[in-house]
Amino acid sequence: MSSLSRLLFLCFCFSLLFFSSLSEEDDQYRKTYIVYMGSHPKDQVSSTPLSSHHHMRLLQEAIGSTFAPHCLLHSYKRSFNGFVAKLTETEAKKVSEMEGVISVFPNEELQLHTTRSWDFMGFSEQVERVPSVESDIIVGVFDTGIWPESPSFLDHGYGPPPPKWKGSCEVSLNFSCNNKIIGAQSYRSDGRYPIDDIKGPRDSNGHGTHAASTVAGGLVRQASMLGLGTGTARGGVPSARIAAYKVCWSDTCSGADVLAAFDDAIADGVDIISLSVGPKRPIPNYFNDPIAIGTFHAMRNGILTSSSAGNEGPRPFTLTNFSPWALSVAASTTDRRFLTAVQLGDGRKFNGVTINTFDLNGTQYPLVHAGNIPNVTGGFNGSISRFCLGNSVDRELVKGKIAVCDSIVLPSDVGSLESALGIIMQDGSPKDLTAAFPLPASHLGTQQRPLISSYLNLTRIPTATILKSTELKLEAAPLVASFSSRGPNPTTPDILKPDVIGPGVEILAAWSPIRSPSDAKGDNRKLLFNIISGTSMACPHATAVAAYVKSFHPSWSPAALKSALITTAFPMRGDLYPEAEFAYGSGHINPLGAVNPGLIYNASEIDYIRFLCGEGYNTTLLRIITKDNSTCSPTNSGLVYDLNYPSFALFTYISTPFSQVYKRRVTNVGSTNSTYKATIFAPSELNITVNPSTLSFKALEEELKFEVTIEGKINGSIASASLVWDDGVHKVRSPIIVFDSDTFPR
Ligand SMILES: *[C@@H]1O[C@H](CO)[C@@H](O)[C@H](O)[C@H]1NC(C)=O
Numbered sequence: 001m002s003s004l005s006r007l008l009f010l011c012f013c014f015s016l017l018f019f020s021s022l023s024e025e026d027d028q029y030r031k032t033y034i035v036y037m038g039s040h041p042k043d044q045v046s047s048t049p050l051s052s053h054h055h056m057r058l059l060q061e062a063i064g065s066t067f068a069p070h071c072l073l074h075s076y077k078r079s080f081n082g083f084v085a086k087l088t089e090t091e092a093k094k095v096s097e098m099e100g101v102i103s104v105f106p107n108e109e110l111q112l113h114t115t116r117s118w119d120f121m122g123f124s125e126q127v128e129r130v131p132s133v134e135s136d137i138i139v140g141v142f143d144t145g146i147w148p149e150s151p152s153f154l155d156h157g158y159g160p161p162p163p164k165w166k167g168s169c170e171v172s173l174n175f176s177c178n179n180k181i182i183g184a185q186s187y188r189s190d191g192r193y194p195i196d197d198i199k200g201p202r203d204s205n206g207h208g209t210h211a212a213s214t215v216a217g218g219l220v221r222q223a224s225m226l227g228l229g230t231g232t233a234r235g236g237v238p239s240a241r242i243a244a245y246k247v248c249w250s251d252t253c254s255g256a257d258v259l260a261a262f263d264d265a266i267a268d269g270v271d272i273i274s275l276s277v278g279p280k281r282p283i284p285n286y287f288n289d290p291i292a293i294g295t296f297h298a299m300r301n302g303i304l305t306s307s308s309a310g311n312e313g314p315r316p317f318t319l320t321n322f323s324p325w326a327l328s329v330a331a332s333t334t335d336r337r338f339l340t341a342v343q344l345g346d347g348r349k350f351n352g353v354t355i356n357t358f359d360l361n362g363t364q365y366p367l368v369h370a371g372n373i374p375n376v377t378g379g380f381n382g383s384i385s386r387f388c389l390g391n392s393v394d395r396e397l398v399k400g401k402i403a404v405c406d407s408i409v410l411p412s413d414v415g416s417l418e419s420a421l422g423i424i425m426q427d428g429s430p431k432d433l434t435a436a437f438p439l440p441a442s443h444l445g446t447q448q449r450p451l452i453s454s455y456l457n458l459t460r461i462p463t464a465t466i467l468k469s470t471e472l473k474l475e476a477a478p479l480v481a482s483f484s485s486r487g488p489n490p491t492t493p494d495i496l497k498p499d500v501i502g503p504g505v506e507i508l509a510a511w512s513p514i515r516s517p518s519d520a521k522g523d524n525r526k527l528l529f530n531i532i533s534g535t536s537m538a539c540p541h542a543t544a545v546a547a548y549v550k551s552f553h554p555s556w557s558p559a560a561l562k563s564a565l566i567t568t569a570f571p572m573r574g575d576l577y578p579e580a581e582f583a584y585g586s587g588h589i590n591p592l593g594a595v596n597p598g599l600i601y602n603a604s605e606i607d608y609i610r611f612l613c614g615e616g617y618n619t620t621l622l623r624i625i626t627k628d629n630s631t632c633s634p635t636n637s638g639l640v641y642d643l644n645y646p647s648f649a650l651f652t653y654i655s656t657p658f659s660q661v662y663k664r665r666v667t668n669v670g671s672t673n674s675t676y677k678a679t680i681f682a683p684s685e686l687n688i689t690v691n692p693s694t695l696s697f698k699a700l701e702e703e704l705k706f707e708v709t710i711e712g713k714i715n716g717s718i719a720s721a722s723l724v725w726d727d728g729v730h731k732v733r734s735p736i737i738v739f740d741s742d743t744f745p746r
């Protein structure tokens with residue numbers, strides 16, 4: 001994770017120190033645990049919900065009748081079974097031994113991970129739509145809540161919510177829903193509402209409003225961030241309805257609350273879930289991961305979850321959302337970037353990045369290197385103040401000047417530079433996670449450092465100005481964002497993750513006017529639209545594409561929607577990235593292509609159950625999860641290679657010969673009579689065969705089987721290939737990646 005992205009996430013990571021005095025005495029030995037108990041008995045979803053009494057009884061049975069009721073914080077009862085409770089370690093162990101309990105794990109903190117992007121991917125305002133079906137699609141957005149007054153969420157022309165909707169609106173203060181935002185709930189299982197957030201579903205952060213409007217915001221003409229990025233802001237499915245589930249607060253997001261939102265959203269009747277939140281570290285067991293559990297139950301109820309890959313790149317194994325039953329989305333650039341130019345007194349101009357809405361009108365101001373004005377009384381010298389940290393720069397001496405810093409500065413806390421007139425940062429950190437500062441600022445690279453340094457040394461009165469950001473059209477796009485988390489898949493390396501990549505850099509979308517773009521004290525800019533970056537922005541683009549596909553094919557399963565996105569993605573340029581598919585999956589989302597994929601790699605709950613059996617999850621465990629007759633017999637236990645996934649990955653050893661067979665089946669969703677031929681694109685170190693290599697379909701919905709054999713010996717850390725089924729109309733492309741386990745040790 002780059003230093004800037006770390007800094008940007010700090011705001012979600014500070015601890016709960018000032019609440020600890022509220023706890024009762026023996027509660028201080030208790031931690032919050034999530035107790036997961038699988039599905040309800042079949043057909044009981046939401047009809048006869050279990051009561052929290054049931055969970056209380058279980059707790060008393062495990063721990064003794066002394067168990068205090070206030071320690072049971074929340075019961076999951078609408079879509080699956082389980083609860084959240086404050087337990088000591090010993091109590092947690094006792095509970096984990098109770099019959100029917102699948103897993104007991106600590107409630108970990110999670111973290112949060114516009115509109116040129118649609119046109120960039122060939123998805124214009126005029127594309128064909130099925131408005132009546134699209135407006136029946138309900139997108140569940142799990143995030144920081146929503147700003148209902150945003151112009152993106154006006155409900156003119158919308159009828160009442162579709163009849164299938166069973167959710168509700170948590171009306172609080174002056175928050176209310178409309179026919180666009182048809183549901184809104186907030187979740188805080190510990191009841192400790194932070195004082196600097198708003199109780200209820202209103203978004204005081206902006207992140208959730210941004211995500212929701214990227215998926216399903218209506219058209220807003222002449223939208224801009226104070227003049228930057230002016231154009232029409234729109235979501236990918238502008239007619240769809242939004243249900244906002246606030247799971248993240250100004251201090252934290254928790255697994256228990258995300259799971260509570262899944263419990264409700266599934267029962268409420270959402271069609272698709274967008275989740276731009278993830279754990280801080282990958283969790284190795286699917287059933288100790290609240291997001292893997294929630295997305296599993298969503299899948300078994302026919303709901304696809306689209307999730308963000310994480311912002312911990314570019315190191316390998318940094319993905320945090322990677323369940324095979326959900327979609328994992330990486331982040332890329334579009335052909336629009338924002339540049340912030342710096343002009344020195346001698347006329348030379350350097351282009352940096354940041355989102356700078358301030359206009360200094362071209363006026364030159366004194367330029368000073370922060371290393372030359374340390375805060376001496378504070379005990380700092382120039383070798384510290386050159387990095388501009390905290391109070392290291394003399395506030396008085398920097399007043400009215402533009403400061404040059406040899407490092408990036410935290411936008412929400414510029415320290416002593418708050419009295420400066422502008423900031424020029426110069427360092428080698430990646431330039432993708434662009435930020436807005438509370439004063440004019442530009443981020444340059446290290447190559448300009450000697451030029452500016454010699455200008456400062458050789459000029460009697462050095463001056464500079466910082467220009468308002470301008471838009472730049474880039475031919476080289478999309479590129480993978482450096483911050484985007486990379487594969488391999490930390491738990492199941494033989495399943496390729498991320499699945500796809502989508503726009504996540506400098507995205508303009510709706511915002512909460514009560515959070516300034518820099519989040520700094522004293523930044524009084526109030527925005528209805530903001531430009532931000534992250535896999536959190538890429539995920540809602542993929543959610544929208546899946547919803548768009550669903551509006552043409554309402555009966556498609558979550559796996560079918562996923563397959564459509566994966567096999568139609570625009571290939572990325574592998575030569576630019578040594579980590580190849582681990583950066584971008586099958587490629588960039590392609591909304592128009594995804595509607596008509598030709599073939600589908602389908603999968604249902606039973607396929608995932610087989611996969612789990614093969615991964616060592618046993619019958620006892622699976623029966624509790626599914627509450628049916630699932631068994632892990634040898635005939636019902638599938639190899640990971642045989643999960644009907646639309647991509648292929650093989651974890652192997654360099655210079656060691658291998659041969660692996662993959663079983664697959666594809667469903668014809670193209671034309672009645674069609675003959676597909678397999679084509680393999682592979683480097684010479686791989687021999688890949690497909691059997692049969694021709695598939696002749698006689699009907700729609702017909703399913704045919706084939707096998708892919710991958711043989712060879714890799715001589716580098718990664719070998720990339722692909723399989724394309726082609727009927728002359730559709731090109732159904734699956735990426736293939738073979739990689740060395742010593743280069744990517746688990
Ligand atoms: C909520 O109501 C209060 C009091 O009427 C008002 O001051 C405030 O601006 C309102 N907030 C929003 C977001 O509408």
Ligand SMILES: *[C@@H]1O[C@H](CO)[C@@H](O)[C@H](O)[C@H]1NC(C)=O
Nearest residue numbers: 358359360361362363421440
């Ligand atoms: C730039 O010019 C505008 C319009 O003349 C003025 O309102 C603004 O204050 C000026 N800004 C600065 C930093 O001088």
Ligand SMILES: *[C@@H]1O[C@H](CO)[C@@H](O)[C@H](O)[C@H]1NC(C)=O
Nearest residue numbers: 374379380381382383384385
């Ligand atoms: C500057 O301060 C740091 C930390 O206080 C110290 O380690 C360093 O030696 C100082 N440098 C100079 C040139 O005085």
Ligand SMILES: *[C@@H]1O[C@H](CO)[C@@H](O)[C@H](O)[C@H]1NC(C)=O
Nearest residue numbers: 375377378391393394395396
């Ligand atoms: C120097 O730093 C101290 C804290 O370390 C701070 O209180 C003081 O205001 C700073 N002085 C200047 C001139 O920046």
Ligand SMILES: *[C@@H]1O[C@H](CO)[C@@H](O)[C@H](O)[C@H]1NC(C)=O
Nearest residue numbers: 449450451453454455456457
């Ligand atoms: C500018 O001066 C500083 C200190 O005097 C020196 O460290 C630096 O190398 C000089 N820069 C250039 C480009 O000459």
Ligand SMILES: *[C@@H]1O[C@H](CO)[C@@H](O)[C@H](O)[C@H]1NC(C)=O
Nearest residue numbers: 555556557560600602603604
């Ligand atoms: C995929 O499988 C599901 C579950 O078996 C089924 O409902 C669906 O019709 C199948 N086909 C597609 C294209 O989703």
Ligand SMILES: *[C@@H]1O[C@H](CO)[C@@H](O)[C@H](O)[C@H]1NC(C)=O
Nearest residue numbers: 102616617618619620621622
């Ligand atoms: C099934 O797995 C669970 C959890 O890993 C374990 O406690 C149990 O003993 C296993 N059952 C059998 C029959 O192997």
Ligand SMILES: *[C@@H]1O[C@H](CO)[C@@H](O)[C@H](O)[C@H]1NC(C)=O
Nearest residue numbers: 041042043626627628629630
């Ligand atoms: C499980 O299998 C038994 C016997 O084969 C059958 O009677 C029962 O209905 C099945 N239960 C479910 C939930 O499918």
Ligand SMILES: *[C@@H]1O[C@H](CO)[C@@H](O)[C@H](O)[C@H]1NC(C)=O
Nearest residue numbers: 671672673674697698699700
């Ligand atoms: C598909 O092919 C069969 C046999 O060749 C033929 O009878 C049928 O009419 C064809 N259907 C369509 C829709 O072309």
Ligand SMILES: *[C@@H]1O[C@H](CO)[C@@H](O)[C@H](O)[C@H]1NC(C)=O
Nearest residue numbers: 683684685686714715716717
């Ligand atoms: C790997 O070996 C193949 C031939 O087996 C050769 O064509 C290719 O250039 C080699 N690649 C590397 C990275 O050495």
Ligand SMILES: *[C@@H]1O[C@H](CO)[C@@H](O)[C@H](O)[C@H]1NC(C)=O
Nearest residue numbers: 657684685686687711712713
């Ligand atoms: C690929 O197959 C051919 C023909 O069977 C064989 O000669 C060649 O050695 C194989 N290459 C690799 C890398 O296994």
